[in-house]
Amino acid sequence: MPRKAPLLPAAFALLVALPSPGEAAGDAEKGRQIAVDHCSRCHVVPDYDPYGGIDSTPSFRLLARRDDYLERFQTFFERPPHPVVVRIPGVEPPTDDPAFVATFQIQPEQVDDIVAYAKKLHAEQ
Incomplete structure (x- = not known):
């Protein structure tokens, strides 16, 4: 079965749309809830x-x-094993192979929320 093109072009386009690290506009509490809802399984x-x-x-x-x-x-969705599990509109999965666990979808702006939550955790260190 042929593999799809790498995620790099779509991931780059998504990253360009995201704020730079110093200006993340996300909501840390929303990011925490996304982490609880989806990321806590791992x-x-x-x-x-x-x-x-x-x-x-x-x-x-x-x-x-x-x-x-x-x-x-900011790039978690392109780091294995996330590309098979996380779906973001406009970012193609790297393969047609079925996911090994249930997939979930987030919107590009929700990446900002996760980053804001990470910044909050970092500040608490």
Whole structure:
């Protein structure tokens, strides 16, 4: 089965539309709720599932401690295994293969919300 073109052009277009790290316009509380609703099945989300997540998957708090946390949160949808699981209108999945878990869809502006939540976690460190 032929593979689709890489996500890079669509992901780049989405990133260009996002605010730069210093000007994220997202809502941290909305970002937390997105994390609770969708990300907590693999990641520990502070004050929600301290003993949840998958052992091999970093927690949101740990990711927010990294020097490159903003880039990681702004581009999470293109980092494996997210491209198979997360659907964003205008960004093609990297393959026609079925997802190994239930997929979910977020809007491009919701990436801003997740980034705002990450910035809040980073500031709490």
